[in-house]
Amino acid sequence: MYKQCYCEQQNSLDSFSCITCKRQNHWPCYDYQITDKQPLEQRCLDCIFQASNPFKQIEHYVRFNNKKSKIFQIGKTVQEQQFSFTFEVNKYYEDIKKNQIILSIFCIKMKEQKQLFVWPSTNIEILVNERYQIKYHETDFAYVSPNNIVNGQNRIQLIFKDKNEYNSLFGILLVKNIEWQEVKQQIMDADKDQIEQIITQQKVFYFDKINKPNENSEESIDVQVQSNLSINLLDPFTQQQLQLPARGKNCQHVNCFDLNTFLIFNSQPNKCRWTCPYCHLTTAYDQIQIDYLQVRLLQDIKIDHPNIYYKIQKVSLNQIFQYQINPKLQKKQMSRKQSILNSQNLTQLIKINSKALEFENNQIQFEIVELQKRNNYTSAYITFKSAKKLIQKIKQKELLKNNIVKDTSELVKYFCNLFDLKYYDKFSVFDSQVDLQYLESQQDFELICKAIYENTVSGLFIYFIRFVTPSIKSFAQAIMQFSSHLKLSFKLNYQKKMLELFLAASYDKNEKYSQGYNFKVICSLCKVTNDEYTNHIIYLSQKLRTIFYNLNASSLFIVRNCINLSHMFDQDFIYNKLREDQDIYESSVETIKEIYSAQILKENPNVSEILALILYLLYRKDKIYENIWNQFNDYNLGNVKKKFKNLEYQNDFCYL
Ligand SMILES: [Zn+2]
Ligand SMILES: [Zn+2]
Ligand SMILES: [Zn+2]
Ligand SMILES: [Zn+2]
Structure with missing residues (x-):
């Protein structure tokens, strides 16, 4: 209507x-x-x-029993002026009790320059049913707890302490929570139908910036000064590289x-x-x-500089939209490339590539050959780039029949044939250029996974599977079939490498679930036993510690890593639901103590903060962890509950 x-x-x-x-x-x-x-x-x-608050979706305006309109205008008030309203929530009562719908009060100042939701004063007293005083933040609704209302007539009193001209609208709403990921999706969807126009406008915007005559000097007005435009690639909040500019x-x-950070x-x-x-x-x-131009720019940088892209903080753009990175970094990149050119890996990579080329005699090959020629048949990265291109084109041209896509074992066969993996040295399937030094230089857990997945054959495999079927379950199945196809064992030599594969596969670009959660699901679907799982956690945590020690990283990312770990410590295996709570509790404590020994804490005082946060997150997650800090009395963690009492915890995200 x-x-x-x-x-x-x-x-x-x-x-x-x-x-x-556009409504009237x-x-x-x-x-x-x-x-x-x-x-x-x-x-x-x-x-x-x-x-003002896209994280709350309006469901319904509650009508007042004692007023004509659903919204009440408040103009001038005298000191201690009181307004009284009565209302019922009727059929919404059950949903409110279940916290699916939230009763929210607003008093919104009109004639505001920003035209966003702001209360006319912080000095308004709100009383619900004579007894409950409701607090509010100046820029948000006042939320009424379900325990404060009854299934029948309720009363609200507004008491304005000061004499003033308020020019406000007052009302009661029922709202639903919206996750920030959904808000992000809405923002992305809004552009869908006009994306071409937006990109054109943005090109004009950049073009004007690049070609703008220097305003400060007078003589240059006649002379067109063409200068390069410098672009900062770091998010101002987190100082991490932008993900979605x-x-x-x-x-x-x-x-x-960064849109993610801004929304959070x-x-x-x-x-x-x-x-x-x-x-x-x-x-x-x-x-x-x-x-969208910067989105594209970041993609290009990643492809062109796969080993150093995460270090690039700034680029400059010339008149024809070509970017340039800092010459010092460029030099490092060259020496890196040189060492790879001399390595054994290269022969394997070239082998993959030639197989990919002979696979189908069509335009795809032609393009890849051209690409190779331009790079004198040398760059290993181009090989991976072209392998990915090949996969993309196969999908686009619907060379993958529908029945193959549905059957993961067919998919695995297809992949192994495509890259001739039969003759492949098993270990080099996992060979990555991700070394420990690289790990230490990284602060973001997810970036590490991306790096694993972008530079190895197993990473290419993940890319392939993810490209045709996004579900974590098919991933797990495909990984199992991939290993059996190559006669790899989970338990022997390849366990650690396999783990990296799991870790990379559990990276979820859309962040529907946390990495820790996905990791748990994959382990469980791949029938990893409980003991092995614990070993995995210990191994990963030890690797992660090197990242945690670097506390220059933004607090947001540290918190996220802690959430991942607290998920992993939570031993509630999907196929092992029958275990007693007490067992889960004890094994969690044991695992944590194994990783964070009192000795390690003594040597690295920073780590005690991280441990405290992990304990707090577990405490918030489940009743069974209610007094978990009692097990860590000799660690001198202080009062953990008090330390994080201002930390707001919603599902998987924390706000400091
Ligand atoms: Zn409107
Ligand atoms: Zn009207
Ligand atoms: Zn701005
Ligand atoms: Zn500010």
């Missing part, structure tokens, strides 16, 4: 059309009288809520923030909510724009 203004009057007198949803609304309903100067652009009430639609700078940061109320970290313009949910 097409809805009009919240007052539900159909007339179009003195009305405006919402800048976002009345100026007087937004506290603008005929004599007031109206803004050129105005959001409607629903769109203000959506822009974005900025505000009104921002005039080229530098971006703004999912909680804070003083700088929805403020661009570069230019401080208000950048609400409906004003965020993904920068």
Whole structure:
């Protein structure tokens, strides 16, 4: 149904059309009288809520029993002025009790410059059913606990402490929680139908920046000065390389923030909510724009510089959109390439490539040969790049029949034939250029997995399987069949290498589940026994410790790594559900103590913080870990519960 203004009057007198949803609304309903100067652009009430807090979806406006309209206008007040409202939640009562729907109160200041949700004052007392005082943050709803309301008539009192002109709208809403990943998806989907136009606009934007005459010097006005444009690739919040670059639609700078970080940061109320970290313009949910040119740029950098891409913090762009990296890094890259050219790996890689080339006599091969020629048949990376290209084209041209895609064992056969793995030295299937030094230089757990998966044959295998079937379950099946096809054993020499494969496979780009969770699922589906699983955890944790020690990494990533580990310590195996809680508890404690011995903590005081956080996360996860810190009394961790009491924990994410 097409809805009009919240007052539900159909007339179009003195009305405006919402800048976002285009619905008609009345100026007087937004506290603008005929004599007031109206803004050129105005959001409607629903769109203000959506822009200010997209993590809450509006389900229903609750009507007042003692007022005519569902929204009440508050104008001037005197000191200690009280308003009283009664309402019922009726059929929503059960959902509220189950926390599926949240009763939320708003009092929103009109005529605000930012046009985002802000309370007119922090000094308003809210009382529910005479007894319960409800707290609120200036930029968010006031949330009422399900225990404070009854299934019948409820009463709300608003007490304005000061005499003032409030110009506000007051009402009660029922809202649902939306995960930040879903909000991100909505932002990405919004561009879908007009992506070509957006990219064209962004090209013009960059073109203007690159060719802009130097404004500071007068004589250059006539002379077109063409200078390179410098682009920062680090997220201003985390100082990590951008994953999904974005900025505000009104921002005039080229530098971006990372959309994931920005959404996580703004999912909680804070003083700088929805403020661009570069230019401080208000950048609400409906004003965020993904920068597709930088998305492409980051992809190119990764392909062109697979060993150092994560180190690149800045690039410069010339007039024809070619990028250049710091010459020092370039030099390092060259020497790295040289050493690989002399290595044994290369012969294997060239073998893969020639097999790939003879596989089908068509345009694909021609293109790859051209690519190789241009690189004098030398670069191993080009070989992997071309192998990936081959896989992509096979998919595009539907050379993979549907019945193959459904059968993982057929898929595995197809892959092994494609790259002639029969004659392959088994161990080199896993041979990676990821060495310990590389691990230490990395702070992001996920990046390590990406690195494993981008430079090995097994990584290529993961790429292939992921490309045709994304489910973790098919992954696990395919890994098992892959190993049996190559006669590899989980238990013998290849166990550690296999583990890296699991770890890389559990990297979930869309972050539906945490890596720790996916890892657990894969182990369980691959019938890894409980003891082996524990060994895996110990091995991984020891590797991860080298990353944890580097506390220059942003706290966000440390917390994420801890979440991954706390998942792994949680021994609740899917196929082992029958185990007693007590067993799970004891084996978790044992494993943790094995990894984080008192000795290690003495040598590395930083690690005690990490251990404390892991214990806290376990405590939040399940009742059985309620007093887990009692087992660690001799570790001097202090009062763990108190230390993290301000840490807000929602599903898999924490906010510090
Ligand atoms: Zn109206
Ligand atoms: Zn609207
Ligand atoms: Zn900005
Ligand atoms: Zn700020």
